[in-house]
Amino acid sequence: MKITIASGKGGTGKTTVSSNLTSYLASLGKKVVLADLDVEEPNSALFLNAKLVHSKVSNKMIPKWDATDCTLCGKCEEVCNFNAILHLPEEIRVFPELCHSCYACSELCPTDSLPMTPSQIGIINEYKNELFTMVEGRLDLGQEMSIPLIAQTIDYVDEKFADHIKIYDAPPGTSCPVIEASRYSDFVILITEATPFGLNDLRLAVETMRVLNQKVGVIINRYGIGDDGVEKYCQDENIPIITKIQNDREVAKLYSNGKLIYDKIEHFKASLDEVIAFIGGLK
Amino acid sequence: MKIVFTTKGKTWESSMDARFGRAEMFLVYDEETDKLEAIDNSATESMEHGVGGQSSKKMINAGANVVITGNGAGEKALKILKTTGIEFFTGAGEMSVKEAYEAYKQNRLQKQF
Amino acid sequence: MREVVVISGKGGTGKTSLSASFAYLAKQEAVVCDCDVDAANMHLLLDANFKKQEDFYSGEIAVIDPKICTNCGECFDVCRFDAITKQTDYHEVDPISCEGCHYCSRICPVEAIEMVTQKAGDVFVSDIKNGATMVHAKLGFGAENSGKLVSKVKRVAKELALKEDKAYVITDGSPGIGCPVISSLSGANLVVLVTEATVSGLHDLKRVYELTKTFNLKVVCIINKCDLNWEITNKIREYLKSEDVRLLASLGYDENFTKAVSVAKPIVEFDESCEISKQIKLSWNNIKNILKDS
Numbered sequence: 001m002k003i004t005i006a007s008g009k010g011g012t013g014k015t016t017v018s019s020n021l022t023s024y025l026a027s028l029g030k031k032v033v034l035a036d037l038d039v040e041e042p043n044s045a046l047f048l049n050a051k052l053v054h055s056k057v058s059n060k061m062i063p064k065w066d067a068t069d070c071t072l073c074g075k076c077e078e079v080c081n082f083n084a085i086l087h088l089p090e091e092i093r094v095f096p097e098l099c100h101s102c103y104a105c106s107e108l109c110p111t112d113s114l115p116m117t118p119s120q121i122g123i124i125n126e127y128k129n130e131l132f133t134m135v136e137g138r139l140d141l142g143q144e145m146s147i148p149l150i151a152q153t154i155d156y157v158d159e160k161f162a163d164h165i166k167i168y169d170a171p172p173g174t175s176c177p178v179i180e181a182s183r184y185s186d187f188v189i190l191i192t193e194a195t196p197f198g199l200n201d202l203r204l205a206v207e208t209m210r211v212l213n214q215k216v217g218v219i220i221n222r223y224g225i226g227d228d229g230v231e232k233y234c235q236d237e238n239i240p241i242i243t244k245i246q247n248d249r250e251v252a253k254l255y256s257n258g259k260l261i262y263d264k265i266e267h268f269k270a271s272l273d274e275v276i277a278f279i280g281g282l283k
Numbered sequence: 284m285k286i287v288f289t290t291k292g293k294t295w296e297s298s299m300d301a302r303f304g305r306a307e308m309f310l311v312y313d314e315e316t317d318k319l320e321a322i323d324n325s326a327t328e329s330m331e332h333g334v335g336g337q338s339s340k341k342m343i344n345a346g347a348n349v350v351i352t353g354n355g356a357g358e359k360a361l362k363i364l365k366t367t368g369i370e371f372f373t374g375a376g377e378m379s380v381k382e383a384y385e386a387y388k389q390n391r392l393q394k395q396f
Numbered sequence: 397m398r399e400v401v402v403i404s405g406k407g408g409t410g411k412t413s414l415s416a417s418f419a420y421l422a423k424q425e426a427v428v429c430d431c432d433v434d435a436a437n438m439h440l441l442l443d444a445n446f447k448k449q450e451d452f453y454s455g456e457i458a459v460i461d462p463k464i465c466t467n468c469g470e471c472f473d474v475c476r477f478d479a480i481t482k483q484t485d486y487h488e489v490d491p492i493s494c495e496g497c498h499y500c501s502r503i504c505p506v507e508a509i510e511m512v513t514q515k516a517g518d519v520f521v522s523d524i525k526n527g528a529t530m531v532h533a534k535l536g537f538g539a540e541n542s543g544k545l546v547s548k549v550k551r552v553a554k555e556l557a558l559k560e561d562k563a564y565v566i567t568d569g570s571p572g573i574g575c576p577v578i579s580s581l582s583g584a585n586l587v588v589l590v591t592e593a594t595v596s597g598l599h600d601l602k603r604v605y606e607l608t609k610t611f612n613l614k615v616v617c618i619i620n621k622c623d624l625n626w627e628i629t630n631k632i633r634e635y636l637k638s639e640d641v642r643l644l645a646s647l648g649y650d651e652n653f654t655k656a657v658s659v660a661k662p663i664v665e666f667d668e669s670c671e672i673s674k675q676i677k678l679s680w681n682n683i684k685n686i687l688k689d690s
Contacts, residue, residue, distance in 0.1 A: 008435050010571050011408010040572040041405055041603060043596045081498045083333020086340055086363070095359055098333045102476055102497035141606060144575045172407045172571060173434040175541040179492065195657045201435045211537055225651055226658045252649070256625035258595035301583065331454060331542045354583055
């Protein structure tokens, strides 16, 4: 069972919910793993009192210039659609950060002067605490593309934890990285807040998930301040509201200290019970 | 010396373009022949990435010794141009081409590299 | 014309609410620029009227003409993105997976593959409260947020500011540390980093600050929700001090912030006499002074 937790808007509580949900499920004896796919700003490890047990360098394949047989014909620059190869008077220059790894330059080069070689884009870290494992993808600063790392982190988790419930904490937004984090899951939970911002971004997120043909449910966080726009929208669109997490400064305070919440605050645990019941009902 | 300005037009009275990579035009001034030549760079406007590389290549092909611009060279352009001996001056983004040249001659611009 | 760009590493720190407040205070002295194109929100707080719209094109998708396709499978062999599938008697491209690299199109022996530019979003110019103008955008579904749309929004905003002789451009930047943020930062005279008094806030502040360092940008900081956790607020203050970054304001955790959003108002419009509004006004004045000297 693969569940992606996403939200259009940032800061709605994806990481709070996914970390707490995973911890709670683990404490109930379930086999569960958490994957933090917000590779530009992975945060989950801050909350989980876990030890780093394994690190794996994440690479993407890029062309590397071998001057030996190169005739400087410039075919490589011609076939690169991403300006990642520059044909200069005396050399061929590759920009690794722009390369999409399509292999066109390498395979169409008449002299085999651009063999594809691995180049680091980030790292996949595996953390363990006494209850469960968490895997994060962490993009190197200066890397411009997050999707290859998101895909590799998902593959890592799928292979190593095949029989676990997999919870994917998606990056914020509704564009390609979120699509990558959501497209192979069984279900997507969207977290929002009951404000016009929350509603605006929820609509965008729902539209995105619909094009992916993904089944969707909503968690309304910080319920109590704001308006009923989100609730009305979900009712009109027949989207299940899985639970409403009450607005509570104590919750915010625990979060600010990087602490888990479900084991200290009853209403929060009750909300997670509703999420677990809902997930159970999915199978 | 060949001096290249990042501009929005083809004459000494034209406005400078503060950008390098996506500058609308490059105006090449050959101090020896006193001639101005325009290189159209507008195709870079619609490119998503890697314009620094493309624009740098234009500098090398034009035989530039000095580039005068506004904001400066971005990361990719820096990587390519730093090793060529081409000098980069910034701070002329809001001037006319003529004013930019005078500012350069009077050492009032900043040298990026 | 001077530009201030407001960013935060992580979402939810209050960046957009603050940018909207600055915009409200600036009145007609500024053009407002919403670069958070993936989840644009500022228009909600500023009563944008979407008076002008322009299609935004970016990226290409390969399209195979089934009538010309001979089903040879060469395209399938070269595609690294699993974007090509075999149908009964032709091959087909999945637009969601296609990266637009052109490889298949270049090698198709019967030229059955065309590269088609995609509409990737919309750019809007709006009148907003206080008589100012805002440039904003909406990224299309599945479109790559490459920074190109952000560049376009910035360009339109700056051109407008020059044409109408505005003193400032106030830019609400994108979250994260990737291309859209880098694009948001391009040409900024001042960057305002908004963070919150939480462990995540400090963690993400450091990452995004490193980014601004690589571009040599002038940076100041605002800590939001500072009284939620004084220990962390102090850690943030120490960090800023060690990096010589000026702290512009420490704003307390105030439910008025959210209440204002609920009624679609920047907090300085919702309640101008509350403590936070006063601090935001002071911050804006300080920002103007820094910009004038830059």
